[in-house]
Amino acid sequence: MELSKIIPVSKPVCRLSYPDDPHSLCQRFDPPLSVCFSCKGQHLENRRYYYYCATCDLEFHRGCHLFPPEIKHPFHLLHPLTLIFSDPDFQSSRIPIDWPDSSSESDDYDSYEENPGSYEGHIVKCNYCRKNLQPEEFGMAYYHCSTCNFSLHRICAYIRPPLAIENLKCHDHTLTLFPRRVPLPCDACGFSLDTPFFDHVYSCLLCNYMVHRTCIYLPRVIKITRHPHRLSYTSSIVPSCELACGVCRNTVDVNYGSYSCTKGCRYALHSKCATNKKVWDGKDLEGVPEEEEEEILEPFLWIDEETIQHFSHDHHHLKLRQDGGSHENKFCEACTLPMTVSDRFYSCIKCEFVLHETCASLPRRKHHPVHKHPLTLFHPSSSNPHKVERKYYRDGFSTCDGCTRNCCGFIYRCSEQDCEFQLDVRCASLPDPSIHDCHPPDHPLFFNFTSGSCMGFESVACDHCEYLECIQCESFLCLHCATLPCVAHYKHDKHPLTLCCGEEETRDLKYWCEICENKLDATKWFYTCDSCRVTLHIKCLLGKEVYYMKPNHIIKINGKNVDIEYNNGNTRPVCTKCGLRCIYTLVYKCENEIFCSLSCLFQPGLPLGYHYYMTRRIMRIRETEKLEEEVEVELANQ
Structure with a gap:
């Protein structure tokens, strides 16, 4: 046999080997497979190679090497487990055909997920995940010990975690695999050990300590943007200190592991909240010397x-x-x-x-709870310091990742080179917690990385924004609505207009918008003048997309210059794209064509004037139908 015919790959493990002494499998192309040890099948023409264990001198089809007829598993070390097919008519020789043709198998169980279910007849439950074993494409297959009546789902049997883990940072003693799920809280994070996802449980019987496998490797010292000091992991907090988590705002249980401030501040986080990918940058700072106080860059x-x-x-x-x-x-x-x-x-x-x-006076460097990295202030017209072209960044204006607005003003950009997150100055200036007129002042709003139905003015942009949450009543406000100016100005009113968040008691009154001259729903958000009782829609006053652009400013879109101008002519111009009159404060002029909004400017695929043509056609049809109805009424009266 030529050694060149045996090609090692990612070294999958022979399932017949002992857990503490695993054998590696190799890919073999030649000679052809004689007999598969698992399914007893012969060589298959549609398989390029098969697996071979040199220690056991066994051959396996691809797929069959994962599930041999008998295994020794750390979840049940007393007896070997036998592969069982629930369908008596199912032939084991079909396994290599039904298994997916893939050679990227690994021992990482996180990529496998099974849904609970059952099949007609006898219901078999897995002794590890406690889910009903359900039929699959190739037939119902699981591992079983008839002596102990112990069964394992085929995916659970595929998992081969270490029998013991020694991590002195987490615990002083060696942690041993606990092969069953129990409805008890994890001593490191407080969440139940009986979790629906595959996360092994390890225990120390000497200390009555039980923990998730992932919680064993929690970082010891971290730094997040929500707090100015470093946070260290502790197994418990002083019982007299009842603190709320700085992320989810729920009470931190003193009996379980959490993170607290190293400087003695009354600040704590749940373990899972602190290590959330949106909160923590993934760096464990244990042993890393703390840097000197960050140099404050004065804005002027x-x-x-x-x-x-x-x-x-x-x-x-x-x-x-x-x-x-x-x-x-x-x-x-x-x-x-x-x-x-x-x-x-x-x-x-x-x-x-x-x-x-x-x-x-805006600070040049800011730590904002909506992002895990520090943010730096700069003007969008300046060059990109990261030399990375943002997906929504164009010359002269930018798109805020908090409220999804386009603006020409200053923005805060992430300081990390490979991160493109940015906030406009309105979103970046929101405090945590925030108070808004649309919600009672005794109910503060927090940045909590959760979302729901926005209590704002129901814009389409609400679905793509970051949110503020009221923990007490579980209501949400998106940043698009939270950053609307509380005071605005209308050119035909000398008084400032204030933002009204709805008037339930005036539901029966009829309000009219001063700009579009249509009815205004007083239960929704709108702008009003307390002196003149003038009312306006938010979109009519601020614009269709409610973005912040400056007149007499030039931006570039697809390499073309676009002028932003006041819409203050004697007549309202007609938009080249939608064919409607431009009623908003600003218009966009590109190559002698006028557009009422950026959405019309960006809208591809339709010829210029298409919407105008269709609008006029619909109006003519409606006028004809109305005229015919009037003629029919007159004939009926005669």
């Missing part, structure tokens, strides 16, 4: 009491001003909101650059 330098030099506009100085009326139609470069009479802002002494006073 003081020139004098009223003059600064901002990092985003370092070639000119900015001077503090308080009369917003002198800067009418000026928009803040950071939040893109217009300047008002009551605003304090910084204005460039040489150009048109302006910043709200609060926006000028």
Whole structure:
């Protein structure tokens, strides 16, 4: 026999070997398989190779090597387990044909999942996962010990965990495999050991300690963006300290493992919450020296009491001003909101650059609970420091991953090189917890990585946003609605408009939108003037997609320049794509064509003027039908 004919691969284990002394299998192409030890079948033409155990001198079809007729398993070491077929008419020689043709088998049980079920007749339960063994494509097959009446699902039998694990970081004694599921809490995370997913249980009988296999390897020291200090794993918290988890806000049980602040802060996290992929960056900092205090980067330098030099506009100085009326139609470069009479802002002494006073003080580096990495502030028109083209990033504006809005203002981007997460300044400035007018002030809203039905104004964008949650009443508010400006301005009203989150008691009253002149549902969110009783739809005032774009600004889309202009002409222009009048504050002009929104600008596949043609056609049909009805009424009256 030539050794070159035996090619080692990922070295699957021979299932006939002892768990503490496994044999590796090799792929063999030649000579042809004589007899498969499992199914007793001969060589198959549709199989390129088979598996061979040099120690046992046995041959297996691919697939058959996973489930031999008899095995020794750590879940039942007293007797060997025999492969049983529930269907008496099922021939074992069909196994190699019915098994998937794959050579990527491994001992990782996390990729296998079975649904509970049963089959007609006798119900057999697996002694490990305690699920009903259900029939499959190739017939009902499981491993069974007739002496002990012990059965294992074929996938559970495939799992071969170590019999003992020694991890002094987790426990002082050796942990031994506990081959059955018990409805008891894990001492490391507090979740039940009787979990529906495959997670082995290990125990220390000396200490009455039981733990999930994954919990054995929990990191000892971590750092998350929700807390300024490092957190260390502890087996229990002082009983007198009743703390709420910093992620899910539920009480942390002092009897089970959790994470607490290394500096002595009254801050704790559940083990599973702290190691959630959305919260933790995956780095165990045990033994890593703690870095010195992070250098705080000031957003600006003081020139004098009223003059600064901002990092985003370092070639000119900015001077503090308080009369917003002198800067009418000026928009803040950071939040893109217009300047008002009551605003304090910084204005460039040489150009048109302006910043709200609060926006000028935005920190350059921020730790936000919605993302696991630090965020850095910069302007979207500047070059991308990571040299990575975002999927939704185009020259001159960006898309917020928190509220899904497009904006031309400042954004916070992830500091990690391979991470493209970014937030606009409105989402990044939301505190945790937050208070909103749509919800009682004694019910704070938290970032909790959960979602539900948004109690906002029911925009399509709500389905793709991050959410705030009220833990007490289990209600949700998406960031798209949470960051709507509480005060807005309408060009035909000298008073500021306030955001109203619905008026249940005025359901019978008829409100009308000042812009579109259609009915306005007072139970939904809208803007109103308390002095003039003017009411407007949110979309009519802020725009169709409710995004923040600045007029007199140029963006690039598909290599073409797009001008953002005021819609302040004598007549409302007609959108080239949808064929409707542009009723919103801004319009987009590209190559002498006007679009009412970015969705119309991006909409592919339809010829220009198609929607306008279809709209006019439908109107003509309706007018004809109405005219015919009037003629029929007149004829009937005659």
